[in-house]
Amino acid sequence: MAPAIQLRRVTKRFLTPKGGVYTAIRDLSLQVAPGEFCALVGPTGSGKSTTLALISGLEPPSEGEVEVFGKPVTGVGHNIGYVFQADAVFPWKSVLDNVAAGPRYRGASKREARERAQDWISRVGLAGFEDRYPHQLSGGMRKRVALAQTLINSPEVLLMDEPFSALDVQTRTLMENELLQLWAASSASVVFVTHDLEEAIALADRVYVLTAGPATVKGNYAVDLPRPRNVAEIRFQPRFDEIYQEIWSDLRDEVLVSYERQKRIGAA
């Protein structure tokens, strides 16, 4: 069976506004099995978001191959879901219309789309808020809207770019648990980008550590913690600590490199 996501020696360069070339990713290879929950961790500015953009088809790679379910990615695929780091729900649409947007764009009738949206709104615990506009909701509730908006399309590949980084700690733990439940009910393969190693281990089956930019894979670690997991409690298991130690020794070097670099830029 083909892996759900396969990146082979992928390089991505961007033109900077000054006309220079910035390499975000160099020679990066990774693989995600169908139904696997995979986390990408790395220091800030290490091309994690760029990796997601390549898998989603929003950006083409400069070199190398990106495949989803064995097929090369040529544009935005229909089986992709993407939860963005920043708020990306439509501020001029009510909660109901935000969640119904995906099915509408994919050709469902207004009635059908709204019925399905209603169902997803209850599933993410927002029943009763259908008519609100995003600015009337808290940050955590907006994230729930974004989750429902994405999951309603039943994506086979779910990309998440630090989705919970803007939330407070309690809300975040709640959302992480809910994400795990929703994911368990689907068969989606997940790529979850975060800079928080604890979050990565608590959620994922496999953790990829990326180097300080240009990003390439420094190492990958299987997380053999049992499921179903409770994110709030799993951190106290001895095995969690062992895995954390192991990955952190790798990640620490990269974080230091990135930090030194930023200091130099700051000093210059």
Added chain:
Amino acid sequence: MSVRSASALPEAAAAPERAGGRRALAARRRRLMVNGLRLLVLVVWIGSWELTTRIGLVDKFFFGMPSGIVQRLWTWITEGTALGPLWEQVLVTMEETVLGFLVGSVLGIILGIALGRNRLLADVLSPYIKAANSIPRVVLGALFAISLGLDLKSKVATASILVFFVVFFNAFQGVREVDRNLVANARILGADGRRLTTEVIIPSALSWIAASLHISFGLALVGAVVGELFGATEGVGELIYNAKNNFDANGVFAGMALLAVVALVAESLITALESRLIKWRPNPVTDVAI
């Protein structure tokens, strides 16, 4: 999300309530004071104007006189103007303004969005648009008076050309400033190019466009009045022009007062329209406007 504790003691809850009551009282007092001071400014302004012209310190032939202006308005209302009944003049100017506003803003929105969406078109046309924007466009009113005649058409054209550029630049900028994340999200969710325009680009540009409608309605009024000054047979601008030819300062001021009333009414209508168009926005700009 529901980690808020709701176990406030009664006496603890009463204190903030009292404080809230005091604050409401202070706010009410402040509002009263502001309104009182506003009235004072008006009385001092009009009063000193009336007084200085009455005792001859200021020549009422050039500067008019508040009581004379009121009298002139009253005559216009009760006996009609030299051009016919007053309401007809106001209506004519309103018609020119509204039509010019509609034509200008519709063209501005369509072209602004088209150019905002099409890079090539924008690059090709931008020098011409910038050049056209830099000339004082009111003088086109003279041209329109020649080519379109003295009736409605020339005023609508003058008004719409003034409105067009303001709305156009705002619509264009609005399209350019659309949040990249929202576009990416819509594409991932399955939106095609047409959906992207109608569901993301236009709603997002609407707040820019709506902000420009306030300014552009005022400009439409300017266009209509200037068009009338260049040559007309009726309208408030023509009334002012007539008064000027008769060295009637009071008549000019009375015309200005009429235009001010028209502009204020229109402003409140636009505000209502804006809050309908973008009811999803937390704080409409009009909240902070004076």
